[in-house]
Amino acid sequence: MTNPRTALTKRLKTLDAEDAAGLDGQKTVTLDQQAVGRLSRMDALQNQAMxxxxxxRRQAERQKIAAALQRLDEGEYGFCxxxxxxxxxxxxxxxxxxxxxxxxxxx
Structure with missing residues (x-):
């Protein structure tokens, strides 16, 4: 079995990288109808929502990982x-x- 602490820490780093890559998609969609058509704006809003x-979801996973790391520190990891x-x-x-x-x- 792989070392849980190493794997969990690695997953946290992956989540951080995914957060950094996803920042552009979360930006506010502009209302300028001249620059973007109505359908394109709807696509942009849908992409923003996704x-x-x-x-x-990444934040929720990050919280689960933090709790697992705490259980490791307390010697409770692997127990319900x-x-x-x-x-x-x-x-x-x-x-x-x-x-x-x-x-x-x-x-």
């Missing part, structure tokens, strides 16, 4: 935050930042 949604049971290794491989076992996730 870029903002992607930024929110709800029931305290060990999280299946295959589940951790699928998502290193996962916080709950399958039973608790299912409810």
């Amino acid at each position: 870029a903002q949604a992607q930024a929110r 935050t709800d029931c305290g049971e060990e999280i299946a290794p295959a589940r951790l491989l699928a998502d290193l930042a996962i916080a709950r076992c399958l039973d608790c996730t299912r409810g």
